[in-house]
Amino acid sequence: MDSVRASEFGSTDRLGAFGSSTDKLATIRHGAEAGVTEKATKSRKPLWFILGGVVMLLAVAGIVVGVLVAKNVIHTGAHNKSNINDTPAASESAGASAPAYSPGQTQATKTSSPKATGTHTSTSSPSATEAGCSTEKDIPTAFKGTYNDPTTWLDMTDFNCTFTSETVGNLSLVGLNSTWDDSKQANPNVPALNKPWGSYSSNPIRAVNLGGWFSLEPFITPSLFEYDSSLGIVDEYTLCAHLGPKQAATTLEKHYATFITEQDFIDIAAAGLSHVRIPYSYWAVTTYSGDPYVLGVSWRYLLRAIEWARKHGLRVNLDLHAVPGSQNGWNHSGRSGSIDWIIGTDGATNAQRSLDIHNQLSQFFAQDRYKNVIAFYGLVNEPGITIPQNELADWTASAIKVVSGNGVAGTIVFSEALRGLPAWQGELQGYGNDLVIDVHEYVIFDTNLIVFDHSKKVSFVCSTFESQISASLKTSTGFGPTMVGEWSQADTDCAQWVNGVGNGARWTGNFSGESTPYCPTEDSKCSCTLANQPVSSYSSDYKTFLLSFAEAQMSAYETGWGWFYWTWKTESAPLWSYQAGLQGGFMPPVAYNRNWTCSDSVPSFGSLPEYY
Ligand SMILES: *[C@@H]1O[C@H](CO)[C@@H](O)[C@H](O)[C@H]1NC(C)=O
Ligand SMILES: *[C@@H]1O[C@H](CO)[C@@H](O)[C@H](O)[C@H]1NC(C)=O
Ligand SMILES: *[C@@H]1O[C@H](CO)[C@@H](O)[C@H](O)[C@H]1NC(C)=O
Ligand SMILES: *[C@@H]1O[C@H](CO)[C@@H](O)[C@H](O)[C@H]1NC(C)=O
Ligand SMILES: *[C@@H]1O[C@H](CO)[C@@H](O)[C@H](O)[C@H]1NC(C)=O
Ligand SMILES: *[C@@H]1O[C@H](CO)[C@@H](O)[C@H](O)[C@H]1NC(C)=O
């Protein structure tokens, strides 16, 4: 059955998405002005007794220096030059051809002494180690202007601004602090990070995804995709190709720095959630010839996200959402079109590349600093149904060998890959609780399910989804450990671009390849008008439905190892935004304290129209 059809959709509520970054921008701008003032003053100081003309000339020179500083032509230090509205110099060189490491610095080095970076070419500035940030002269030539050069970063918040060339798994540690603190509890019902979680069967995951952040999705952030349709900009690939390396790097770094901030991690913990699933893409660590993707910039933001999760007691599920060649041909794999991973012209090459990437990633994430915070390590999101299951299982076994061989502490996650949980009965056995299967549950991408009325959608979740998960937990009828890595409150496929840029909806009958409207009435009453109304217009009956639909899913998925909602935040799709649900009063205020479970009867939704 395709009840298990997995797509990811994030939603965005525009309510808080960009608000919290404003203060940060103000701080950064203020820093830049302070730098200007200081330079200008210094230039003038000793000259009071000299001829007026000379004073004038030097004053002009001071102003010129000040202007150059303000424009980032002259760099005074990382903290003082960042401005989110300017083009960051770092990003200019972050395109495909920027060298990340110089030859001779490429050895993967397990680091023992965090201070011994050993590769500073300029040692003239001892101040760069402690209180101060690295300045241009501290950056070895090979790193100058690359995305690993802290003097060029757009946003410095909570990053360590001292340059280091240290790597683990050939992946850079720059931006990370040397110490960490795992003593935080996300909420009183879950153990602190440095205490064992115990059994996920008895203490399930309650969590959200951070979708659309490091792996773009048009329907989560439509603002990034508003172009004339003739340009064909439908995914991160076509977006980056259109923008070109510099502009793509600038646009994406600004998005990384503003879409999700520390406040989101605070709010997630406050909502009674315990984990975050963080989708990211292979271009965080590498790109290949011809790729238009922005290389390397998302890496340090991913690492900072893990630090923010740690700070607020949230455990992380790392989700490699896009692998070379595209594992599913969908836009959220980076490029929509065909699958060129395992299958396809370069499928074998790309399968090996993804193993090589996991070799690097798993060396990095096997470091001690991650053993308490990375609870789950995902191999690949939603491989396509056309990839033969035996070949996918072989790749998965190889990937597990690489990742566990490198010593990652977290449980490894693999996707049921759109073929249904029962297909994995008897496969990939022998890993105990170190391997969990991930299923994504939606009722709107399958025309058999989207037509259910509101009550039926709730009861279906409680019957079919719950029993599929129960069956999956037992090795006599399924794989074993089972989690739900994505689900949402959407009851239609009406959200803008949720079926891809420019596509219509099953609900109204203009989804690609369909001509029948698939809403409960299956007639001309099927409309997206009510579905796309603002949250402020939701009736109390509709909110009752939405809350029940969420609580039913939480109840059903807690039969297994628990759940990750898709997604925490969207710009304009409230039924795909946990944050919008909390703000709109149709999510439980704290996820572990709910009034309704699948063993209760489905409440009345009054006179809720069934074509809405
Ligand atoms: C900017 O530089 C000055 C002087 O080095 C320093 O005192 C100040 O803290 C810096 N501002 C920021 C935001 O780091
Ligand atoms: C390390 O990464 C750099 C940049 O991506 C690459 O040029 C180099 O070959 C890599 N070194 C090793 C040992 O893999
Ligand atoms: C790293 O350390 C600095 C200095 O103590 C601190 O300001 C910053 O918040 C830390 N970053 C993180 C992610 O904890
Ligand atoms: C920042 O990074 C440098 C270089 O890796 C390291 O020596 C220093 O301890 C780090 N600072 C903090 C606050 O962790
Ligand atoms: C699909 O139909 C709706 C309702 O008639 C319309 O608003 C929308 O523009 C159509 N979309 C496409 C891609 O045809
Ligand atoms: C549970 O019921 C109480 C009392 O009726 C109500 O105040 C609370 O908002 C409900 N919580 C949820 C999550 O529905």
Ligand SMILES: CC(=O)N[C@H]1CO[C@H](CO)[C@@H](O)[C@@H]1O
């Ligand atoms: C063509 C394509 O890849 N469309 C997908 C884009 O992503 C949405 C979810 O974000 C899917 O529903 C579409 O199928």
